[in-house]
Amino acid sequence: MKNTGGVPTLEMVAAVAGVSRATVSRVVNGSTSVAPEAAAAVHAAVAELNYVPNRVARSLASRRTDVIALIVPESTSTVFADPFFAPVVRGVARALSDTDYTLNLLIASEARPEKTRRYLLGGNVDGALVVSHHAEDHSYVGLGDSLPIVFGGRPVNPELADAHYVDVDNQASARLATSHLVDIGRHRIAHIAGRQDMPAGIDRLTGWRSVVTGDSAPRPDELVEFGDFTQESGAVAMQRLLDRATGGPLAFDAVFVANDQMAAGAIRVLHERGLSVPGDVAVVGYDDDTFASTLTPPLTTVHQPSADLGARMAEVLVARLAGRNPPRHTLIPTHLVVRASA
Amino acid sequence: MKNTGGVPTLEMVAAVAGVSRATVSRVVNGSTSVAPEAAAAVHAAVAELNYVPNRVARSLASRRTDVIALIVPESTSTVFADPFFAPVVRGVARALSDTDYTLNLLIASEARPEKTRRYLLGGNVDGALVVSHHAEDHSYVGLGDSLPIVFGGRPVNPELADAHYVDVDNQASARLATSHLVDIGRHRIAHIAGRQDMPAGIDRLTGWRSVVTGDSAPRPDELVEFGDFTQESGAVAMQRLLDRATGGPLAFDAVFVANDQMAAGAIRVLHERGLSVPGDVAVVGYDDDTFASTLTPPLTTVHQPSADLGARMAEVLVARLAGRNPPRHTLIPTHLVVRASA
DNA sequence: TTGAAAGCGCTAACAA
């Protein structure tokens, strides 16, 4: 069953160019050791036939796939309609569009992690990008030995301690936000912290603390309440913060909130209690979500460079696949978007 | 260079099971014409060796790839940080996770459309999903003859008239929104329309008009202003709408805005002019963006079932690939989310 | 129902 007509093959190119298939292969793959005239003949034949190499055949022979998987935990994609996710994908896709790699988006079913594992180990991809949000997820432990993996966000799992990852510098960002509040003259700066089982929650708390107290040790009376990154939890946290000062004067004149969702909830409660923003309480959020500018007042917040994160993840993985040795940890800087809330 | 050790191959399974490679292949692919005992032996061998078929080899031999491409125009992924996009991808990925297909995310460079074209025609994918936003884009004309394609959103290009597409029923949705305004007792209902080079903009205008005027013919004095789906354009449109009644009483008591971004801008202007929402003007948006509930007042809006759209696109394409004959056009219903703005 | 054998289109020693 020979290929006749239809899609041109390397063999047909060889015939037209009057050289062997091996030579065509060399030319197509940019090998140097080919006579100029032979190369020219091949190029002409390629153009004439409109030849496009078949990636599948190439993969089978070369044992490379030119495919990179981007793995997203199912919970991120369903329960959390996480606004962080889309820009990451875009960043990855954009970075990859300059290369020969193709992006495979994989929703990892947490119900049966072996499916993902087997897929990754089944020779379908050259490497993987994991957007990890969950501390508890152990699915990828050990996988890194067989397949190059780059994590988005520092994995908290200690067994993954030496993994490659790209992360936003959450601590520095939190310091940036808190310092801004100091700069505009606020003296009692509270914090609404996020989940403490994720680096984002932990590091932002630490960053805030280092500016407020000068060191990183927690104090029993510090102005912190904890939420879980949802808007409702931000509202509840603000209520608790306000309730600390029942009767007396307000204990704080500013608050750094670990994400914009919670900040939205906090501002709502502030308004309900008749307090003005930023008059009574200045508010700085984190993420620069799309809705941040539509809040009343527009929210001052730390811009989350999600697309950059995705792009850097891709670059690091590509570098590893190319045999280069990129740094294990890449931290991406952020900047503050100053609007009206602080 | 024979494969020794490492990943188990079909040949190794055949050896262990004591049958030929062809029989193993039949069992693995669920062929019926295999003796029960032979099948059992194969299954045992598969389990023992922890065999996973190599998709690349399978593709080469079968000329199928089990890959579906999701193509996103570059402009969507960069300029517009389109919140519509992420749920679509999620919907597609989720629908595909129940199948053997794998998702290939492709950013289509608009600068050189041949790259995408060649990729699609290069035997890399079995079919493609195109999230099309742009009327001007002719890249995919003719492609549908060589490769099954399903569009997300009705292509406005007339040459694509007989293409398969899945779309939200924009007209019905606009009628839903406008009728709601009628139901709450509003009589003069204005419209801030979106870009008229996209079906979403056109159809929402038509839907509004059919409720307001009873037919679909535009009238010279109708209460419409046009925006381009950005927040700023919504603000400008509202200003123009308000300026129509300089001196006199307000010409309208409600407005249906073609998307939430523009609605946010419109509400801002309303507030700036000292008008209350919904007291003076009731507002209904479209999309149910994440920020819709954080606006002041929380926005009543048409929920855009983007994830469903993605899922249905995938289902239709899979159906086509399976040789079934799904309807060319699929319209997805929407529902209204009633909050405080109307 | 089964196995033998010929590919699928390409890469990669190896020898020339």
Added chain:
DNA sequence: TTGTTAGCGCTTTCAA
């Protein structure tokens, strides 16, 4: 620098 020649791991006639 070039061509020859084995494969890569699987599917799929074809004949038995």
